[in-house]
Amino acid sequence: MNAKLADRIATAIIVAVSGFIVLLLAGLLGYIMVRGLGHFSYDFLTSPPETIRAGGGIGPQLFNSIFLLVLTMLITIPLGLGAGIYMSEYARPGKFTDFIRLLVEVLSSFPSIVVGLFGLLVLVNAFDLGFSLLAGALALTVFNLPLMVRITEQGLKSVPREQKEAGLALGLSKWKTIRSIMLPVAIPVILTGTILAAGRVFGEAAALLFTAGMSSPRLDFTDWNPLSPFSPLNPMRPAETLAVHIWKVNAEGLAPDAAEIAAGASAVLVLTVLLFNLAARWLGRFMYRKFTATK
Amino acid sequence: MAQSTKVQQPKPHIAEEWVGRVYTGICIFILIVAIFSMVYFVASRGLRTFIGDGVNPLELLTGLKWNPGGEPALFGALPFIFGSFSTSILAALIAGPLGFCAAVFMVEIMPGFGRKFLQPVIELLAGIPSVVYGFVGLSVIVPLFRDIFPGQGIGIAAGALVLSVMILPTITTIATDALAALPSGLKEGSYALGATRWQTIYRIVLPTMLPALLTGIVLGIARAFGEALAVQMVIGNAPHIPRSLFESTSTLTSAITQSMGNTVMGSAHNNALWSLALILMLMTFVFVFIVRWLEGRSKI
Amino acid sequence: MQQYGLSAKDLSVYYGPKQAVKNVSLDFANKQVTALIGPSGCGKSTFLRSLNRMNDLIDGAKVTGEIWIGEENINHPKTDVVSLRQRIGMVWQRPNPFHKSIYENIAFGPRYHGVKNKKQLDEIVEQSLRKAALWEETKDRLHKSGLSLSGGQQQRLCIARSIAVKPSIILMDEPASALDPVSTAKIEELITELKQEYCIIIVTHNMHQAARISEKTAFFLMGDLIEYDETDKMFTDPEKKETSDYISGRFG
Numbered sequence: 001m002n003a004k005l006a007d008r009i010a011t012a013i014i015v016a017v018s019g020f021i022v023l024l025l026a027g028l029l030g031y032i033m034v035r036g037l038g039h040f041s042y043d044f045l046t047s048p049p050e051t052i053r054a055g056g057g058i059g060p061q062l063f064n065s066i067f068l069l070v071l072t073m074l075i076t077i078p079l080g081l082g083a084g085i086y087m088s089e090y091a092r093p094g095k096f097t098d099f100i101r102l103l104v105e106v107l108s109s110f111p112s113i114v115v116g117l118f119g120l121l122v123l124v125n126a127f128d129l130g131f132s133l134l135a136g137a138l139a140l141t142v143f144n145l146p147l148m149v150r151i152t153e154q155g156l157k158s159v160p161r162e163q164k165e166a167g168l169a170l171g172l173s174k175w176k177t178i179r180s181i182m183l184p185v186a187i188p189v190i191l192t193g194t195i196l197a198a199g200r201v202f203g204e205a206a207a208l209l210f211t212a213g214m215s216s217p218r219l220d221f222t223d224w225n226p227l228s229p230f231s232p233l234n235p236m237r238p239a240e241t242l243a244v245h246i247w248k249v250n251a252e253g254l255a256p257d258a259a260e261i262a263a264g265a266s267a268v269l270v271l272t273v274l275l276f277n278l279a280a281r282w283l284g285r286f287m288y289r290k291f292t293a294t295k
Numbered sequence: 296m297a298q299s300t301k302v303q304q305p306k307p308h309i310a311e312e313w314v315g316r317v318y319t320g321i322c323i324f325i326l327i328v329a330i331f332s333m334v335y336f337v338a339s340r341g342l343r344t345f346i347g348d349g350v351n352p353l354e355l356l357t358g359l360k361w362n363p364g365g366e367p368a369l370f371g372a373l374p375f376i377f378g379s380f381s382t383s384i385l386a387a388l389i390a391g392p393l394g395f396c397a398a399v400f401m402v403e404i405m406p407g408f409g410r411k412f413l414q415p416v417i418e419l420l421a422g423i424p425s426v427v428y429g430f431v432g433l434s435v436i437v438p439l440f441r442d443i444f445p446g447q448g449i450g451i452a453a454g455a456l457v458l459s460v461m462i463l464p465t466i467t468t469i470a471t472d473a474l475a476a477l478p479s480g481l482k483e484g485s486y487a488l489g490a491t492r493w494q495t496i497y498r499i500v501l502p503t504m505l506p507a508l509l510t511g512i513v514l515g516i517a518r519a520f521g522e523a524l525a526v527q528m529v530i531g532n533a534p535h536i537p538r539s540l541f542e543s544t545s546t547l548t549s550a551i552t553q554s555m556g557n558t559v560m561g562s563a564h565n566n567a568l569w570s571l572a573l574i575l576m577l578m579t580f581v582f583v584f585i586v587r588w589l590e591g592r593s594k595i
Numbered sequence: 596m597q598q599y600g601l602s603a604k605d606l607s608v609y610y611g612p613k614q615a616v617k618n619v620s621l622d623f624a625n626k627q628v629t630a631l632i633g634p635s636g637c638g639k640s641t642f643l644r645s646l647n648r649m650n651d652l653i654d655g656a657k658v659t660g661e662i663w664i665g666e667e668n669i670n671h672p673k674t675d676v677v678s679l680r681q682r683i684g685m686v687w688q689r690p691n692p693f694h695k696s697i698y699e700n701i702a703f704g705p706r707y708h709g710v711k712n713k714k715q716l717d718e719i720v721e722q723s724l725r726k727a728a729l730w731e732e733t734k735d736r737l738h739k740s741g742l743s744l745s746g747g748q749q750q751r752l753c754i755a756r757s758i759a760v761k762p763s764i765i766l767m768d769e770p771a772s773a774l775d776p777v778s779t780a781k782i783e784e785l786i787t788e789l790k791q792e793y794c795i796i797i798v799t800h801n802m803h804q805a806a807r808i809s810e811k812t813a814f815f816l817m818g819d820l821i822e823y824d825e826t827d828k829m830f831t832d833p834e835k836k837e838t839s840d841y842i843s844g845r846f847g
Contacts, residue, residue, distance in 0.1 A: 090316065
């Protein structure tokens with residue numbers, strides 16, 4: 001075959017495939033939005049679900065997802081930052097550090113369902129947390145830690161070496177230099193990554209089936225005492241999140257409008273992830289500008 | 296010469312230094328403990344099937360009949376293993392070429408447009424939660440297959456198709472990075488000899504980036520292998536090896552998802568599910584090992 | 596020993612198996628500028644960086660020998676490196692202000708070292724900026740980012756930052772090589788001002804600069820100290836052939 005013709009055909013195929021991928025995303029988003037947004041209403045977003053009748057909402061699930069996200073990030077961020085700082089600044093090159101790196105890589109490749117099972121065994125049963133928000137948050141922390149460590153490491157690696165040296169040369173301790181000189185410079189990278197990680201937490205379901213559970217008690221949104229069993233803020237209560245709800249409705253939903261509910265919930269989930277993505281991009285750019293003062 | 300005899304005053308920064316060391320040390324320690332305890336607990340549960348319940352590991356790996364709750368209890372997990380491998384490898388076969396094309400488009404053909412437009416698209420595809428993929432698969436792909444092909448529409452084909460979209464970002468990102476990192480002299484040399492772009496890509500670029508592309512594909516397979524809910528929603532969950540791509544079957548993850556909540560902790564059935572989890576975990580090690588090996592090769 | 600700000604004795608630096616600095620002994624006088632010159636890779640920057648133990652940060656680097664400040668050998672494993680570095684300021688080739696306001700860039704060090712009083716801090720900031728000849732240009736925008744300044748201003752800010760913690764010695768690693776001629780002239784002027792108070796050790800590529808600002812000059816080649824003498828003598832009548840070759844531009 002003529003080489004020029006082959007080149008043209010190949011180029012055409014590559015362009016077509018790329019166009020197809022764009023269309024795929026557009027179709028996917030379009031489908032979810034068209035099917036889901038039709039079902040949107042204030043009622044849908046706030047009222048509790050119905051098991052066998054139509055007209056149920058996703059209120060408690062939405063709340064659970066957000067609350068679980070906050071809990072998870074409250075645990076993940078300090079742990080992940082610490083471990084990331086260790087790997088980037090304190091770990092000396094050698095066998096031991098290589099081994100930790102391997103462990104982190106393994107942990108990041110563990111299927112989320114395995115992490116969930118581990119949570120079931122250790123957190124739910126052994127630590128007797130029961131199916132609870134706390135167990136879910138801890139399982140998601142395990143699931144997210146490797147990512148957070150990698151993000152922190154990347155952030156600190158992006159700090160010019162002279163910044164670190166300037167801090168140390170002023171007679172600052174290493175820890176003070178890391179905290180007050182390096183972290184502020186690394187924040188844009190870390191924050192962007194953290195928001196994307198948060199999006200992952202928001203959509204995760206497999207790790208939660210057996211930790212946060214697949215049911216939610218009748219929440220009393222007037223009771224904000226974290227110790228009371230029906231309070232939305234009680235971290236020891238079971239909590240079905242939005243993502244888990246979508247799965248459950250599809251797998252065993254009895255309500256006649258199960259498909260619509262799943263579509264509506266999917267739309268909420270996708271919109272939130274989109275929002276996280278946009279926020280990460282915007283914030284990354286904003287922080288970059290602010291810190292480099294390039295106007 | 297003697298060292299200064301001046302007595303060093305205890306300085307606040309020494310305590311501060313310790314704060315940093317202890318804090319980060321504790322964090323990394325927790326991480327390590329989490330990983331080890333995960334391996335330990337899953338393994339100890341998963342091994343009970345063989346030690347406590349006396350099931351032959353070979354039976355689990357090669358048996359065709361799965362009925363751990365029945366009389367006699369049957370522990371053949373081959374259908375699940377087959378399901379996991381066939382869906383994830385098929386998914387990689389679909390996503391691999393697509394990812395390669397997308398990477399070539401972004402780096403070689405239209406870098407500006409590609410980076411600005413295709414890149415965010417890929418990132419968004421990566422961000423969409425797996426249950427949403429499962430839902431779309433269930434409400435679009437399954438009915439479509441049901442209309443076109445004989446059968447219920449559920450099965451390996453539907454699972455592989457859903458998974459292929461999910462792992463496309465992984466493969467594309469790694470292929471793009473590898474492509475962008477190629478020394479430009481490599482391509483220019485080929486162009487200088489009068490080769491067309493496709494000849495250059497096919498003869499020079501592809502062989503050089505092959506290890507990286509394979510890394511992406513293996514990572515994609517690993518992700519597909521461990522994905523639970525999206526697959527569970529479209530695969531049908533019948534515990535046998537199907538005769539066609541459009542017949543209900545199961546994977547390791549879907550079997551666990553399906554039954555873990557309905558079995559009693561400690562029962563033979565429950566232990567058997569933990570054994571499936573153990574297989575998943577061991578496969579993770581294998582995938583990490585393969586990826587490391589490939590990365591070692593791509594450094595040249 | 597008191598007349599010297601800092602003395603190095605038999606100082607060697609190894610990067611893994613490679614010896615980058617070979618048994619160098621040098622005395623640096625107080626209130627003087629000493630220039631370290633030599634072709635790229637001759638070890639002069641490496642030597643400079645070992646004087647405040649900056650090479651500790653580099654994996655695989657090893658520094659042997661002694662460095663005396665007064666009665667203390669600071670190249671000793673028991674030395675408190677953190678307080679040591681407070682006594683030795685450092686300025687880098689490329690300006691590296693912290694990603695903070697101009698005020699904070701300067702106040703950060705003193706505050707860390709115990710100055711909490713706002714008035715005192717204000718005073719230190721003003722003094723340091725004045726000494727670095729930057730006060731007039733920045734007094735109205737102290738709370739703007741340090742990165743909003745021009746390259747030359749940033750470098751002077753870095754000098755102000757280092758003198759704010761009251762060091763006695765200032766190390767400068769090609770402080771003007773990334774700047775335009777006007778900014779370079781300002782930095783040189785500033786260095787001549789500062790030597791009335793500090794022991795300044797400066798690495799430079801620019802021999803005219805060395806001739807203009809330094810009292811003494813040391814010439815390094817391949818990790819060896821070839822010659823060390825009064826700057827005037829060095830540039831007019833060097834002892835060694837290598838030195839005269841380098842100075843007359845035959846290599847490097």
